[in-house]
Amino acid sequence: MVMLLWIIGIAKAAAVAVSITSVSDLDFGVGVQGDPPKTVLPGTSETTENGSFLVTGDPNKAYSIALPNGSINLSVTTGNAKLKVNNFTSFPSEGAHGVLDSSGKQTIYIGATRAAVPNTQKKGKYIGSYVVTVRYQ
Amino acid sequence: MFNSVMHGLLFIFCFLYLEVEAATTSGGASAYIATALTVSTLNNIDFGTAPQGDPAKLIAPTSLAAAAFSVLGESNMPYTISLPAFVDITNASGKTIRVDTFSSFPSGSGMLDANGAQTLKVGARRAALALNQSVGIYSGSFTITVVY
Numbered sequence: 626m627v628m629l630l631w632i633i634g635i636a637k638a639a640a641v642a643v644s645i646t647s648v649s650d651l652d653f654g655v656g657v658q659g660d661p662p663k664t665v666l667p668g669t670s671e672t673t674e675n676g677s678f679l680v681t682g683d684p685n686k687a688y689s690i691a692l693p694n695g696s697i698n699l700s701v702t703t704g705n706a707k708l709k710v711n712n713f714t715s716f717p718s719e720g721a722h723g724v725l726d727s728s729g730k731q732t733i734y735i736g737a738t739r740a741a742v743p744n745t746q747k748k749g750k751y752i753g754s755y756v757v758t759v760r761y762q
Numbered sequence: 763m764f765n766s767v768m769h770g771l772l773f774i775f776c777f778l779y780l781e782v783e784a785a786t787t788s789g790g791a792s793a794y795i796a797t798a799l800t801v802s803t804l805n806n807i808d809f810g811t812a813p814q815g816d817p818a819k820l821i822a823p824t825s826l827a828a829a830a831f832s833v834l835g836e837s838n839m840p841y842t843i844s845l846p847a848f849v850d851i852t853n854a855s856g857k858t859i860r861v862d863t864f865s866s867f868p869s870g871s872g873m874l875d876a877n878g879a880q881t882l883k884v885g886a887r888r889a890a891l892a893l894n895q896s897v898g899i900y901s902g903s904f905t906i907t908v909v910y
Contacts, residue, residue, distance in 0.1 A: 643785050650790035655839065655910035657798040676789045699793055710791055739793050748836070751793045760784035 643682035651676035653739040660742040667716040667736035676735035687762040688723040699751035706747035709740040796836035804830040809888040816891045823867035823885035837878040844907040851902035863887035
């Protein structure tokens with residue numbers, strides 16, 4: 626019995642760990658004071674605006690995707706001003722919808738909504754980051 | 763003794779394995795908030811005077827007769843230019859002449875200078891005039907759109 630478990634242990638440990646790496650950043654482009662909210666859709670392929678990540682692991686393995694629940698803040702590079710980003714969406718969609726291909730890879734695409742820009746919003750470049758988690762099913 | 767050592771190893775193995783079932787990373791997000799773009803007219807396209815039966819007349823965007831616009835916004839920022847497909851200009855009798863083939867200089871996209879300014883010029887083609895073309899002054903307006 627112990628030997629059997631040992632063999633199972635080796636077999637499972639030989640599986641490839643799931644990993645995720647950022648490929649491209651989410652880019653809301655140029656807005657002006659007074660702009661309404663701007664939504665970037667995840668799409669189904671790389672665009673100049675969507676974010677993307679490469680997920681690798683076991684061939685044909687199913688996994689789930691978790692995106693930020695609430696909002697994140699982008700911060701202006703010179704000063705203290707913030708700009709909110711929320712409504713994160715992905716392709717494949719959030720939850721147990723990821724499946725690695727026969728090479729053990731899948732690219733996931735991310736969209737989100739940049740909040741409306743107040744008339745008093747400080748001008749400049751805003752940057753921030755968000756967390757994506759993937760987990761084997 | 764051997765069995766309990768193996769159990770211990772197995773436990774560590776499984777624990778390590780479970781640790782790699784999930785992975786997390788962060789991605790960057792960015793936005794840019796710029797000075798609003800404005801565009802104002804400096805001068806109109808002028809096709810000048812022509813007789814009935816005159817062939818089509820093309821005004822290049824670089825010519826003095828082209829329209830000129832002042833585009834103001836964020837310094838050193840590129841923007842894109844949209845032009846109309848055509849407009850009809852009208853005389854006092856309600857007769858029209860088609861104006862089309864709009865083109866601009868710069869073409870397609872522009873770049874604001876260090877002061878956030880650029881002059882945008884627009885030319886177009888006036889259609890050929892019929893031999894019985896109603897005489898008079900024809901005028902109209904067209905819309906250009908600039909966006910970052």
